[in-house]
Amino acid sequence: MISLSSLSRTPIYQQIIEQILAQIACGALVPDQQLPGVRNLANDLGINPNTVVKAYTELEMNGYIYSLQGKGSFVKKRDGDNNLVSIKLEEVEKDLNILYQLGIQKSRIEEILNRVFSGGHHE
8 A cells, every 4th residue: 555665855754645645646545435543554664653643644634534533544535626636736836835935936946847848857
């Protein structure tokens, strides 16, 4: 279900989030489907359970999953935006906000967008 890369610069909890979102986007995880338990997933991945808790907490805060006391975490039904395009656009918007906060000029972002939309390679 989830595989982690120790070579990635992406934090482990973020890798979990991204893979769960991808599985929701492609329909491998459907609304009201139960996610693996925190301890089970942590054991399967060989990581600290707190890392899974952090990923699940962020997914819940962003409205992708919900938790039921004593029962676990489940995929939340999202009205009309439960697809890869919507999820990826949300990620792009978050990344653009980070770049803006870092002081990256709009013209630099436009250069990248123009290159991508013209079929050029990205950096």
